[in-house]
Amino acid sequence: MESLVEALIPYAVRAPSGHNTQPWQFTVEQDTIRIYPDPSRRLPVVDPDDHALFISLGCALENLVVAAAQQGLAARIDYFPSGEPEECLRVRFSEGADEDTNALFQAIPQRQSNRGTYDGKAINDSDLARMLEANPCDSVAVRAFRVSDPKIEPIIGFVREGNIAQFNDPAFVAELVSWIRFSRREVSTRQDGLAAAALGFPSVPRWLGNWIMTTLVKPDGEAARQDKAIRSSSLLLIFIARVNDKRHWVDVGRSFERVVLTAASLDIAHAHVNMPCEVEPIRRRLATHLGLEPGEQPLLLIRLGYARKRMPPSPRRPIDQVIRERGAAMTGSDLEEFRCA
Ligand SMILES: Cc1cc2nc3c(=O)[nH]c(=O)nc-3n(C[C@H](O)[C@H](O)[C@H](O)COP(=O)(O)O)c2cc1C
Numbered sequence: 001m002e003s004l005v006e007a008l009i010p011y012a013v014r015a016p017s018g019h020n021t022q023p024w025q026f027t028v029e030q031d032t033i034r035i036y037p038d039p040s041r042r043l044p045v046v047d048p049d050d051h052a053l054f055i056s057l058g059c060a061l062e063n064l065v066v067a068a069a070q071q072g073l074a075a076r077i078d079y080f081p082s083g084e085p086e087e088c089l090r091v092r093f094s095e096g097a098d099e100d101t102n103a104l105f106q107a108i109p110q111r112q113s114n115r116g117t118y119d120g121k122a123i124n125d126s127d128l129a130r131m132l133e134a135n136p137c138d139s140v141a142v143r144a145f146r147v148s149d150p151k152i153e154p155i156i157g158f159v160r161e162g163n164i165a166q167f168n169d170p171a172f173v174a175e176l177v178s179w180i181r182f183s184r185r186e187v188s189t190r191q192d193g194l195a196a197a198a199l200g201f202p203s204v205p206r207w208l209g210n211w212i213m214t215t216l217v218k219p220d221g222e223a224a225r226q227d228k229a230i231r232s233s234s235l236l237l238i239f240i241a242r243v244n245d246k247r248h249w250v251d252v253g254r255s256f257e258r259v260v261l262t263a264a265s266l267d268i269a270h271a272h273v274n275m276p277c278e279v280e281p282i283r284r285r286l287a288t289h290l291g292l293e294p295g296e297q298p299l300l301l302i303r304l305g306y307a308r309k310r311m312p313p314s315p316r317r318p319i320d321q322v323i324r325e326r327g328a329a330m331t332g333s334d335l336e337e338f339r340c341a
Contacts, residue, residue, distance in 0.1 A: 001031045004071060005093055008033065009323060011067035013316050014108050015257060017056035018043055019179040020314050022192050024060050027324050035061060035089040036324070041192075045175040046166075046278050051249045051299055058253020061089055062136075063108055065254075066261065069097040070105040079247045089250065104134075104261040111264035112313060115200060115271045117232040118305030122148070127266050128235065131304075134262040137251040141240040142259065143290065147233050147303075154289055155238075155276075156230055159301070160223045162275025162282050167219035182209030187315050197312040226273055233305035236273070238290070244297045252299050260302070269307035277301055 006028045012035070017023060023041035027034045035057055037050070047053060065075045074097050078090040128144060135142050145152045166172045179193040184203045187195045196203050204212070230236070239256050241248035260270050276282045277299050286298050 001093070002028060004073070005031060005033055005068075006323075008064050008067045008071070009319055011105075011108050012060040012064045013319065013322060014111075015056065015059035015063045015253075016111075016113060016260075017059065018047060018052040019176070020193050020195075021053075021056070021179065022317055022322070023053045023056055025322055025324050031093050033064060033091045033093075034084070035064075035091070036086060043175060043179075045169075045171045050246075051244075051252075051297075052278075054246050054249035055253035055256065055299065057089060058250035058255075059257040060253075061091065061250065062254040062257035062261075064091055066101045066104045066108065066258075068093055069099050069101040072097050074098050079250060103265045104258070107261040107264040111260055112269075112311055113198070113271050114269040114307045114311050115198075115229070116269075116307055116309065116311065117229050118234070118269060118303075118307055120232055121234065121306045122146075123234040123268060123304060123306075127268065130266070131237075131259050131262045131268075134258040135255040136258055137255045139242050139248050139251045140255040141242065141296075142255060143238045143240065145236045145238075147231060147235060147305075152236060155236060155286070155301075156227060158276035158282055158286050158289070159226055159230065159273050162277075162279045163223040163226055164219040165279045165282065166275055167217065167222050173214060173217075177210055177213045180209060180213070181315075182206050191315040191317045193315075195312065195314055198314045200311070226275075229271065230273060230303050233303035235304045237300075237302050237304065238286075238298050239300040239302075240290070240292060241297045241299050242293075243295055249299065256300055256302075263304055267306070268304050270302045270304045273301050273303050275301075 009026055013022065021041040021043060023038045025036040025038050037053055037057060042050060042053060068075050072095065073093040076092045080087050081090050084090065132142055132144060145155060181187040181190055181193045181195050182204050237259065239252050241252050263270055276286045283298060287296065290298060
């Protein structure tokens, strides 16, 4: 069983993560995979409470569940079980899958964030329904808005405000720049982060990329670019955690991953336009605009549509860098840093 289970990890790491930090570590023991958050890959500026980190773990978890079912295995998930010495998601596999995930499984390597402009074609109602039905978690609500509906204008306004706030914040720009891999060499040595090609930029040396990001890229220009990208799309989807805690953040990742794998299986592209969810005061206003209950949080905002072309794939670190030796734990200072966050 252990080798069958270990063979699932390459699918888990294909999951999306904020700034492609890939903030996960895994252990494999007999029929069990444990997924640990990696505190060295936090994003303290854009994600100070780590909700995006736990969403990313949820995406990796869902890929595991989908890949396991394809191998005939059912997955039982324990969220942060109390008997574990470290905070983790524990997944126990057993013979006998209870669902057919073939289409989703085939979509794992196809899914990618596509930040280009789309062709404006509408996604039909039945494909939209399939994507919404793919949400496996009652703990997460997914709301859909057609870009052609004038009622979405306030949401586009929140995206614009979020974009401007972020690009006016030197700490946000510095953190973003630290995760952009400007040259092909940086991509191949680091194998994480935002590869220039996946962002639609040419490969340039770091000093030049740094200069472009801090001098040429202007908040208004970025906001206008995102505005155009949204208007070329067909739909916006907002993922709402019904409670604002780690377990629900993981569930947002699970829901998001199922929805975008379903989209990918239908040749529908997606990209994040997350800015209003990342800037707290704007997130609060978005929640009010959506009429959410107290405590409910809009945590992800994505656009969907038909891309004009695929983007180059984003890199992933080799598997041996994300699988821990059995018994190896995080260092005390790593853990302390994480608990304080
Ligand atoms: C929680 C979360 C937040 C994200 N936020 C953004 C974002 O604000 N802007 C963006 O362009 N991409 C965002 N992404 C997409 C990641 O940058 C992307 O998944 C990563 O670079 C890997 O690329 P891939 O999705 O093509 O595999 C986010 C992804 C996750 C899971």
